[in-house]
Amino acid sequence: MNRLHGISRLATAVLMVLAVSTGCTEKEQVAEGIDQKATSIQQVTEKDQTNETRNWTPDPNRVAYFGDIHVHTTYSFDAFSFGSIATPFDAYHYARGGTIKHPAGLDLKLDNPLDFYAVTDHAMYLGVSNEAADTSTAFSKLDVARPLHNLNAPDNFGIDSFAARVQAFRPFVPKLRGGVRSGAIDPKTITDISINAWADTIKAAQDNYVPGEFTTFVGYEFTTSKNSGSLHRNVIFRGSENLPDIPYSRINSMNPEDLWAWMDAQRAKGVEVLAIPHNSNGSAGHAFELTNWAGEPMSNAYTEIRARNEPLVEITQVKGTSETHPSLSMNDEWADFEIAEYSGAIFGVSKPSGSYVREALRNGLSLEAEGKGNPFKFGIIGSSDTHVGAGPYDESNYFSKVGLFDSDGIKRGSVPIPEENRADYSYAADTYEDANGRTFIDGKFPTWGAAGLAGVWAEENTRESIYDSFRRKEVFATTGPRIRVRFFAGYDFDESILNAADMVSQAYQTGVPMGSNLFAQDEKHPGFVLWALRDSDTAPLQRLQIIKAWLEDGQSYEKVFDVACSDGLSVDPVSHRCPDNKAKVNIADCAISADTGASELKTLWKDPEFNPDNRAFYYVRVLENPTCRWSTWDAIRAGTEPRDNLKKTIQERAWSSPIWYKPR
Helix, strand or coil: CCCCCCCHHHHHHHHHHHHHCCCHHHHHHCCCCCCCCCCCCCCCCCCCHHCCCCCCCCCCCCCEEEEEEECCCCCCCHHHHHHHHCCHHHHHHHHHCCCCCCCCEEECCCCCHHHHHHHHCCCCCCCCHHHHHCCCCCCCHHHHHHHHHHCCCCCCCCCCCHHHHHHHHCCHHHHHHHHHHHHCCHHHHHHHHHHHHHHHHHHHHHHHHHHCEEEEEEEEECCCCCCCHHHHHHEEEECCCCCCCCCCCCCCCCHHHHHHHHHHHHCCCCCEEEEEEEECCCCCCCCCCEECCCCCEEEEHHHHHHHHHCCCEEEEEECCCCCCCCCCCCCCCCCCCCCCCEEEEEEEEECCCCCCCCHHHHHHHHHHHCCCCCCCEEEECCCCCCCCCCCCCCHHHCCCHHCCCCCCCCCCCCCCHHHHHHHHHHCCCCEEEEECCCEEECCHHHHHHCEEEEEEECCCHHHHHHHHHHHCCCEEECCCCCCCCEEEEEECCHHHHCCCCCCCHHHHHHHHEEEEEEEEECCCEEEEEEEEEEECCCCCCCCCEEEEEEECCEEEEEEEEEEECCCCCCCCCCCCCCCCCCCCCEECCCCCCCCCEECCCEECCCCCCCCCCCCCEEEEEEEEEEEEEEHHHHHHCCCCCCCCCCCCCCCCCCEEEEEEECCC
8 A cells, every 4th residue: 555645543533533623713703712812911920030040150151052942742732642640749740851651551751851841732622622531620511521431541551442542532622613603612611621631731830940950941833734735834932921811722723924924923022922834844935935825925024024033944843854855955865864754643655845944944035135034044953743641752752642542663653463452452554564574564654753852052041031932043953862962154264163162252253153143254255163062862863964055147056065075085176075984883783883973063164156145044964873773772672573665774963043244
């Protein structure tokens, strides 16, 4: 069967509930009692750092902090359907180094705690399915809730419960909406449940915020779609005062432009907030299309409101990496990385054009040159999109994201289905048979990958400092390892800066960091300082690269330059590539070469093809030596050969935010 046609019939049915729950008309919004114009403001007291005794000193040269700001818990409708029992409090416990339970009973614990975290549950019907399953609540007594009673109780976990789980969830949202419209269900009942879940989310963030040590952000996910393509955004608040009683969701509007207008209204009240598009690879070309929601040409007003509200983009997560696609970057040998081509929650291949970040950045140059502004001037982060409260950042300890549905190698398609247990997996809508006659579950899960992380350069580990890093786009992304990346541009750098004890201070004083504009200065050619440090718990670094895109005679171009190589190797001046450093992986046990790679790569680079008249951007990509992919680790632990149509190894990586060169 075509492998682009299913996870399983049962898992698919649950995933599609959100995809087909389209937004309401204005009349239905009012009927459901969630007209945001009438929403009152909830007062939540924020910790006052100014009155606390600081036991740390902010670093003017800024420190790299790592976090995840895309995390779902039991309050998300889909996460609950996948068996998630983790609360927002559990999620923060995990991020701070504690142990929590996976729906399948696994213990989940980070070897190294994170620096910041944000629970971002789906705003639509926030907490409602959880409330329906809890038989102690008044809502659970309604007929619409009865099929969900005790659904996530321990005796309802496991494969045998899949059919009952899907049977319960498939009609839940349609019946819920139908009941509200008919008057059988009081809309205030639904609103009050979401208000309470939102208040609990805020409280969890407040209770776990430890300025100087661990930062939490209040946030949620705005979940919408267009023609089967995912157009999801995470909405992150800078503080926790004067927040709305209930988040703006697709129940209010499917149109992201309406979300931005709501965000502007929040900002007018003194509530600073931003949105971050994610999983654009599954957007069917709509994430970065060159029209507005109505299909009309972009205007300056569109550009301004989008740029103001969406300064960042999530480039990598469990559901694939959205940097670029081989069909869009045919001269980039590393473009084919964790490509998950499914379109949203509906089966079918996502259209590459309009779905990937590098192309959007390039189109932003063109729009700006046309005088329309740049709606795609994004800083770059990564995160997980976990639906169990805990991010799976490590390929060697991968537990995917949808709880009971992909909790082991057999379910996620990396380990063959045992012949003696074929009947237990009869729910699989699509399977793959390899050359040895082994049968695997096929579909989306094998294309997913271990999660990403957001990196920031901030003076201190506080909401204010980290959020300000978001806003100025001094941020970077990794595929999970805590690789640290610095990137500066300026006109007065020389080679001596690389060995200077105050290199970073000099770079800030005489240049600009990632996320900034670099304006033309006479006919000078800029220099770029790049510096990457490995994560000592993962593989050494192999190469440091610059991705460049520019406009010339009205056309957009891109090119990849290797600029620093490991192991004393030199970049070929013609091909602009490092020689192979011979790093190897033993597929039998995933052991890697112990004597190759670098702990640090640092260079001062000048563009050999620089034209001061060409609008351009540059960003850094750093690659580790190859290591085993999670699917290979699964196979090794199961004592079987890796699946033959999945990549056995990957190269973990990090990306900086761009620096945009502005000609005169």
